[in-house]
Amino acid sequence: MKKLKLSIILILVALLISWLCFRFYRAYQPQPIRLQGQIQAQQYSISSKVPGRIEQVLVRKGDQVKKSQLIFTLYSPEITAKLDQAIAGQKAAGAMAKEAEKGARTQEIQASKDQWLKAKSATELMEKTYQRINNLYKDGVIAEQKSDEANTQRLAAKYTENAAFQMYQLTQEGAREETKFAAQQKEIMAAGVVAEVQASAADTKITSWFDGEVSQVLLNSGELAPQGFPVVTVIDTKDAWAVLNVREDLLKSFQKGMRFIAYLPALDKKIPFEVSHIAVMGDFATWRSTDAAQGFDLRTFEVEARPVELTDDLRMGMSLVVEL
Numbered sequence: 378m379k380k381l382k383l384s385i386i387l388i389l390v391a392l393l394i395s396w397l398c399f400r401f402y403r404a405y406q407p408q409p410i411r412l413q414g415q416i417q418a419q420q421y422s423i424s425s426k427v428p429g430r431i432e433q434v435l436v437r438k439g440d441q442v443k444k445s446q447l448i449f450t451l452y453s454p455e456i457t458a459k460l461d462q463a464i465a466g467q468k469a470a471g472a473m474a475k476e477a478e479k480g481a482r483t484q485e486i487q488a489s490k491d492q493w494l495k496a497k498s499a500t501e502l503m504e505k506t507y508q509r510i511n512n513l514y515k516d517g518v519i520a521e522q523k524s525d526e527a528n529t530q531r532l533a534a535k536y537t538e539n540a541a542f543q544m545y546q547l548t549q550e551g552a553r554e555e556t557k558f559a560a561q562q563k564e565i566m567a568a569g570v571v572a573e574v575q576a577s578a579a580d581t582k583i584t585s586w587f588d589g590e591v592s593q594v595l596l597n598s599g600e601l602a603p604q605g606f607p608v609v610t611v612i613d614t615k616d617a618w619a620v621l622n623v624r625e626d627l628l629k630s631f632q633k634g635m636r637f638i639a640y641l642p643a644l645d646k647k648i649p650f651e652v653s654h655i656a657v658m659g660d661f662a663t664w665r666s667t668d669a670a671q672g673f674d675l676r677t678f679e680v681e682a683r684p685v686e687l688t689d690d691l692r693m694g695m696s697l698v699v700e701l
């Protein structure tokens with residue numbers, strides 16, 4: 378009986394000594410290095426190229442939106458007025474281009490012809506008058522002054538006839554090619570102005586360019602939205618990554634393309650990540666002093682890593698822990 382008790386005591390003492398040795402061994406083992414980071418996700422701002430008053434916001438915080446889904450609308454009477462002006466200018470430019478292409482009207486051509494014939498008749502009359510007066514001058518009946526005056530009137534009539542004939546030809550030919558080209562270009566320019574205003578009018582109905590979840594609605598119905606001001610922000614939860622701030626002496630464990638396992642408390646599970654980016658320059662705002670004998674300080678570099686498998690559970694701001 379005594380031997381049995383002694384054996385039990387020896388066994389217990391041996392177990393106690395073994396446990397103490399194990400505890401001392403664990404206490405002197407180097408502790409694992411834990412790095413804490415967080416999840417980041419791609420964030421988009423939905424805004425308008427034109428200013429206006431918010432007419433209606435069609436989404437709420439937390440809504441899932443799809444590409445091309447209508448997000449909000451603007452009320453802008455200024456754009457409607459500009460569109461009316463641009464359309465009127467386009468119609469006026471088109472009418473001027475048609476006028477230049479067709480040339481003078483039939484009535485204008487006939488009137489120009491009549492003016493030429495009238496000047497031609499006057500020239501013929503002045504030619505006959507000059508011949509009579511010149512004959513009388515040669516016979517010595519009238520003075521030379523009268524002959525000179527008749528000759529001047531004859532020449533003036535010829536010049537008037539020539540000018541009238543040129544105007545008649547001009548009305549027949551119509552506008553110059555340069556005038557027609559200029560009128561056509563003005564019509565094209567007016568059409569461009571209309572297209573520009575129509576594009577602005579279309580931008581009063583804002584749609585999403587991507588899928589995601591609405592994270593913020595910054596403006597509501599009735600409020601003024603400046604040009605380019607984000608009205609709604611959307612986060613693409615499928616485009617998420619981990620961000621870690623790693624001291625340079627630990628960067629050997631985070632080379633580009635390397636994989637590691639991170640624990641996410643929010644999901645209570647471990648997820649594999651692959652290093653996708655390492656900051657080119659260290660962050661000088663965070664550093665760790667070393668011993669004076671070593672004579673240098675350790676910088677911190679930002680490391681980004683993408684999940685190896687696509688998951689919708691990752692949300693912006695979640696914490697993660699990596700053990701080295």
